Amino acid sequence: MGDIESTEFNLAGGGGAGRERPVDPGPLEAERAAEVTLRPKSLDEFIGQPKVRGQLDLILSGARRRGVTPDHILLSGPPGLGKTTMAMIIAQELGTSLRMTSGPALERAGDLAAMLSNLMEGDVLFIDEIHRIARPAEEMLYMAMEDFRIDVIVGKGPGATSIPLEIPPFTLAAATTRSGMLTGPLRDRFGYTAQMEYYEVEDLTEVVTRAAGILGVAIDPDAAVEIASRSRGTPRIANRLLRRVRDFAEVHGSGVIDLGAARAALIVFDVDEMGLDRLDRAVLDALIRGHGGGPVGVGSLALAVGEDPGTVEEVCEPYLVRAGMVARTARGRVATATAWRHLGLEPPEGAPGLF
Structure with a gap:
């Protein structure tokens, strides 16, 4: 692998790697080709995010009318919501x-300079x-x-000289899952920030139905709703679960995805009706049965389930918090009444969310 990890695309592309969890919103190496196939190619094809689509359409249409490059665009939001697709x-x-690259690949200012010098107007x-x-690459990006x-x-020490290099006008479309970590000077240089939101079940149902048509698999409307409702508000997870359900229907059924096949397949892959998988439930079990509902630190939870603390904090915890099952406090993580009931237990008095 070279210093710059980048790819040039005209219509589609992307990539990334992640853990082999069906509900992990991160991209999986083995599924790059499938994701490219399912990506929409225009704003009209893009499902969901109506506010972002409308705002982007205005920005791009205005730039085309004036014959100029659009302002730089920042796409912000959790993983799996379509930021790369939108770019x-x-x-x-x-x-x-x-032209595509990633922040970690730009370790030196020279990495960014090489990429910028190859851009066309x-x-x-x-x-x-x-x-x-x-930081050195970020400071070069400002200018x-x-x-x-x-x-x-060019050169080092007292003999070093600075050579100005003009680059053609371009549009930077950047994505971040943690907009709060961006420095103020970098954030201020974007003319538009798009905040991508989690999807409703109705939109995800449309995503699943569209993907099934592209994959050439028949799916019943009830089955599409079932898959969408367990996808944690994330299109990438919805498409991944659809492919796993398709495998189950082809191996154990007629190839048609009906409600029974969808439910049976999701049981096989340990995805319950709330979209939680084995690791999510293990975290809840450790929090409730192992620590009486908390408060407990993320390090102790990670040790109890045999995972890295970063995995628990960045992969499991965001959805558990959003689903109202875990509350973050100054003393640690606490299980809510919803979490107790999800495990079939009666919540104690004083549990968050117990009225």
Whole structure:
């Protein structure tokens, strides 16, 4: 692997790696091709996020009318909601090429300079997880975003010279799952910030139905709703569960996904009616049965379930908090009444959410 991890796309692409959990919102290495196939290619095809789509349509249409490059765009939100797909659509709508890289790949200013110098006028540069970009590269990005030029340092020590390098006007489309970690100067240079929200079941049902049509598998409406309701508000998870249910229907059924096949398949893959998988339930079990409902630190929970604390905190905990099953307090994590009942237990007096 080289210093810069990047790819050039015209219509589709993307990537990433994640753990083999069916409800992990992160992309899985083995499923890149399938995700590319299922990605919408235009704003009209994109399901959900109506506010973001409407605002982006205005920005892109206005730029096309004036014959200029659009303002830089920041796509913010949890993983799996379509930030990379939206960046691809931006390039498609503008009729330009898309260059892709990630924040961790830009370790030095020279990495970014090499990428910027290869841009053509009007290109879209997509930087995923931009909050993880190295500080030297970030400082170079300031000038590139604002003045469309960079200063390349040649030599070292007293003999070093700065050579200004003009770069063609471009649009930076950056994605972040942690907008709070962006520095103020970088955040202020984006002309538009799109906040991607979790999906409602109705929108996810449409996502599942569309994906089933692309995959060439028949699916009953009730089965599509069942898969959507267990997808944690995330299209990437919905598409992944659909593929696993399709496998089950082809191996153990007629190939048609009906409600019975969907429920049976999701039992096989340990995804319950709330969208929790084995690890999520193990965390709740450790919190409730092992520590009496808390409060308990994330390190102790991770030790109890045999996982890395980062996995518990970044992969499991966000959904458990959003689902109202875990509350964060100054003393640690506490199980709510909803969590107790989900495990079939009676919540004690004083449990959060008990009225």
